[in-house]
Amino acid sequence: MTLKIEQVRKQFQQHVAVDGISATIEKGDIFGLLGANGAGKTTTFRMILGLLDPTEGSVTWEGTRLSYKRTHLIGYLPEERGLYPKLTVKEQLTYLGRLKGMTKPAIIKELKHWLERFQVPEYEHKKVEELSKGNQQKIQFIAAVIHKPELLILDEPFSGLDPVNSDMLKDAVHDLQQAGTTIVFSSHQMNNVEEMCEDIIMMKRGKAILQGSLREIKRSYDMKRIAIRTDRDVSFLQTEPGVTSYNETKQDIVIEVENERVAEQVFHQVTAGGFVSKFEVEEPRLHDIFIDKVGGEADA
Numbered sequence: 407m408t409l410k411i412e413q414v415r416k417q418f419q420q421h422v423a424v425d426g427i428s429a430t431i432e433k434g435d436i437f438g439l440l441g442a443n444g445a446g447k448t449t450t451f452r453m454i455l456g457l458l459d460p461t462e463g464s465v466t467w468e469g470t471r472l473s474y475k476r477t478h479l480i481g482y483l484p485e486e487r488g489l490y491p492k493l494t495v496k497e498q499l500t501y502l503g504r505l506k507g508m509t510k511p512a513i514i515k516e517l518k519h520w521l522e523r524f525q526v527p528e529y530e531h532k533k534v535e536e537l538s539k540g541n542q543q544k545i546q547f548i549a550a551v552i553h554k555p556e557l558l559i560l561d562e563p564f565s566g567l568d569p570v571n572s573d574m575l576k577d578a579v580h581d582l583q584q585a586g587t588t589i590v591f592s593s594h595q596m597n598n599v600e601e602m603c604e605d606i607i608m609m610k611r612g613k614a615i616l617q618g619s620l621r622e623i624k625r626s627y628d629m630k631r632i633a634i635r636t637d638r639d640v641s642f643l644q645t646e647p648g649v650t651s652y653n654e655t656k657q658d659i660v661i662e663v664e665n666e667r668v669a670e671q672v673f674h675q676v677t678a679g680g681f682v683s684k685f686e687v688e689e690p691r692l693h694d695i696f697i698d699k700v701g702g703e704a705d706a
């Protein structure tokens with residue numbers, strides 16, 4: 407089961423929201439879609455789901471176009487949460503499960519399983535409006551997965567969740583992946599993306615500015631962070647060409663350098679003067695790559 411996005415473009419009047427995105431996502435992958443606010447992530451999701459027609463290009467699942475009619479194949483956690491506040495959790499999920507073609511006993515069985523798993527079995531008979539935002543999010547997640555979709559699209563699944571709930575959701579997503587579900591998700595929280603994805607696309611103003619395996623991206627990225635531990639004074643590094651930042655933490659001096667060549671140079675300078683107990687070149691964090699590539703400002 408392959409999800410294929412080919413040269414997809416979406417134009418709203420004069421505005422190009424998505425501009426020539428391509429990606430191949432294999433069965434059982436967890437694929438990350440990153441970008442600042444307004445970069446085009448939700449628009450891309452809507453095209454994958456068949457809720458929006460691309461202006462150009464195509465999205466196919468096993469060679470055929472996805473449409474919301476093939477709804478049993480797809481699970482979607484939208485960014486704008488869409489639960490009915492006055493319905494109980496059971497009523498809500500029964501309604502949504504029926505739309506996905508499930509029988510009532512199957513819905514109840516799955517619902518109980520998920521509520522147990524999320525440690526909130528007592529929510530079955532609570533109205534959605536009585537639940538906190540984070541807990542509503544868990545219910546919305548259950549709504550996206552209750553019918554065991556083959557393709558799961560999660561738009562900002564971790565927003566608003568505390569660390570415990572966030573971990574619970576991550577475990578659930580991992581288990582679904584193990585069971586063969588193909589998962590595409592967006593997140594502004596780079597640590598979540600680092601933990602979960604093998605492949606990513608980073609979007610800016612509708613275009614892919616970085617794409618591929620996260621490991622390769624990090625390996626090839628020039629920006630390097632170095633942690634140094636020594637009793638010697640290395641403050642001369644502050645004005646060293648190629649050193650882009652210098653910070654003294656409690657134990658280490660942490661600097662950032664432009665590339666590997668500068669890292670080598672710094673190594674020779676620092677070690678020439680005597681004993682250094684630590685000199686560690688770390689991979690760049692996705693957070694730093696994001697800031698470097700996308701910048702601080704939103705795209706909208």
Ligand SMILES: Nc1ncnc2c1ncn2[C@@H]1O[C@H](COP(=O)(O)OP(=O)(O)OP(=O)(O)O)[C@@H](O)[C@H]1O
Pocket residue numbers: 418421422423441442443444445446447448449450485705706
């Ligand atoms: N129906 C629409 N009509 C006109 N413009 C739209 C429409 N939908 C989205 N846009 C524009 O397309 C751009 C991309 O929006 P999109 O919602 O895909 O971004 P996003 O990456 O999901 O952002 P966020 O992280 O804030 O959710 C934005 O500039 C937005 O204003």
